[in-house]
Amino acid sequence: MTARTIVITGASDGIGAAAARALNRGGDSVVVVGRSREKTGAIAAELGVDFFVADFAELGQVRSLASELLARYPRIDVLANNAGGIMGKRELTVDGHEKTFQVNHLAPFLLTTLMIDRLAESAATVVNTSSGANRFGRIDIDDLDLKKKYSATRAYGNGKLANILFTRELHRRYHAAGISTAAFHPGVVATSFASGSSSLMRLGYTGLLSRFMLTPERGADTLVWLATTTPGADWQSGEYYEKRAIQRANEQANDARLARELWERSEAMVAP
Numbered sequence: 001m002t003a004r005t006i007v008i009t010g011a012s013d014g015i016g017a018a019a020a021r022a023l024n025r026g027g028d029s030v031v032v033v034g035r036s037r038e039k040t041g042a043i044a045a046e047l048g049v050d051f052f053v054a055d056f057a058e059l060g061q062v063r064s065l066a067s068e069l070l071a072r073y074p075r076i077d078v079l080a081n082n083a084g085g086i087m088g089k090r091e092l093t094v095d096g097h098e099k100t101f102q103v104n105h106l107a108p109f110l111l112t113t114l115m116i117d118r119l120a121e122s123a124a125t126v127v128n129t130s131s132g133a134n135r136f137g138r139i140d141i142d143d144l145d146l147k148k149k150y151s152a153t154r155a156y157g158n159g160k161l162a163n164i165l166f167t168r169e170l171h172r173r174y175h176a177a178g179i180s181t182a183a184f185h186p187g188v189v190a191t192s193f194a195s196g197s198s199s200l201m202r203l204g205y206t207g208l209l210s211r212f213m214l215t216p217e218r219g220a221d222t223l224v225w226l227a228t229t230t231p232g233a234d235w236q237s238g239e240y241y242e243k244r245a246i247q248r249a250n251e252q253a254n255d256a257r258l259a260r261e262l263w264e265r266s267e268a269m270v271a272p
Contacts, residue, residue: 008032021047022220040053062111063272086155104160
């Protein structure tokens with residue numbers, strides 16, 4: 001049986017690295033993507049797999065990544081949009097967008113849409129790492145860059161809510177063309193992802209509380225499950241999951257009009 005090609009972003013650490021290890025053990029051909037050349041290269045060397053470096057705070061790097069992936073891999077069976085993070089004070093990227101929104105939503109949106117034809121040809125699965133923090137989001141379609149009422153927690157919540165809305169709309173637009181997609185919450189995982197944030201969420205990832213959190217391996221379980229099982233039989237495309245089960249999300253996640261509008265606004269925001 002030919003090994004499947006699975007691209008995982010945010011794979012230099014945490015649940016991305018744990019998923020890469022699990023999928024590699026299962027015989028898949030894993031491609032790891034990360035921001036740090038040193039850390040991403042170390043995971044790739046450990047597993048004996050290809051790696052690419054891209055900082056999602058620069059959309060030009062995302063475009064280059066998509067071009068490199070398309071040139072290298074005639075099939076991409078799974079794209080795991082796992083890169084993301086919670087930031088500190090409001091900051092604009094070189095592209096002029098609020099950094100949290102760009103890293104968590106605009107960059108994976110751009111990467112996916114740039115490769116959409118290859119993904120459809122491959123009958124691919126697209127897995128989007130969201131978070132239970134989507135409940136803290138409240139998307140104003142006319143203020144996606146949060147020029148008003150910014151907080152690190154709301155910005156992160158909006159980004160994770162956008163992941164679910166993107167999943168819904170990707171399903172609506174491309175499921176008939178062969179693409180299956182799901183978003184998921186990995187649980188509260190002991191990682192360093194919030195260490196540079198000013199959000200109060202960072203306090204939950206330090207000290208004694210971190211002892212009660214999931215390991216990256218357990219946090220990666222639903223990602224690995226979605227990547228290795230059959231959509232339509234084992235899970236339903238377009239849905240939001242936690243612990244391998246469909247979950248309720250922020251009420252805005254079920255707004256089909258908002259999902260369409262977010263897609264259209266995102267297309268305009270990432271246009272070169």
